[in-house]
Amino acid sequence: MTDRLGPIPFDSMTPAQQAAAQTVIDGPRGALYGPFVPLIRSPELMLAAQQMGEYLRYRSAIGTRLSELAILVTARHWNQQVEWAIHAPIAAQEGIAQHVIDAIAARRVPEGLRPDEQAVYDFCSELQRDKGVADATYAAALHLFGEHGVTDLMGLNGYYTFLAMVMNAARSAVPPSMAAPLPE
The missing domain is CATH 1.20.1290.10 (AhpD-like)
Incomplete structure (x- = not known):
């Protein structure tokens, strides 16, 4: 099966996507991977999800x-x-x-x-x-x-x-x- 929403090169992201991606990269995950790859298409949703996930996974x-x-x-x-x-x-x-x-x-x-x-x-x-x-x-x-x-x-x-x-x-x-x- 083909990945429908695969990675977007950082320099091809919108400014909002870049900011959201950088937030994940700078956090405890250290990289944009897994669910954040498709979710980057909706930066605000991704940021809300990553914040919840950071709490649930780490604390x-x-x-x-x-x-x-x-x-x-x-x-x-x-x-x-x-x-x-x-x-x-x-x-x-x-x-x-x-x-x-x-x-x-x-x-x-x-x-x-x-x-x-x-x-x-x-x-x-x-x-x-x-x-x-x-x-x-x-x-x-x-x-x-x-x-x-x-x-x-x-x-x-x-x-x-x-x-x-x-x-x-x-x-x-x-x-x-x-x-x-x-x-x-």
Whole structure:
């Protein structure tokens, strides 16, 4: 499949696109890649998205390890290869066990999750699959993470669903990765 909204050379961008791109490049991401490649066509949308994503990815109330787990569940639900290629290696680096990553990739329920990982996996899986979360699942997440954490967990699911939709529709090119591609 052809990338519908591939990279734009920096010198071919409008001034608004250049300013937005530079904001991402100067931030913790260090480069314009992944979802920001198609989103640069709408600089204001991209800036709003990157600001939300910067918070959720780097500073969420549930921490980076659990945020990465939530991202993987979302990427798998949306068959989003770019998100998977970027975040599966980060999840492993942050302490998500490889057998858990492999199970999610294969659409199997992971075994041996820590209690906080189980709460995140259950919450995200239900929210993605059922478009809501059962009372018991919500209560378990609330007990572990509080209202701030549960709100950030909902935000992670929504934000990475948005990015998955953008990249799936744009047919964004998958970057080289240490992670195996998601199986069909």
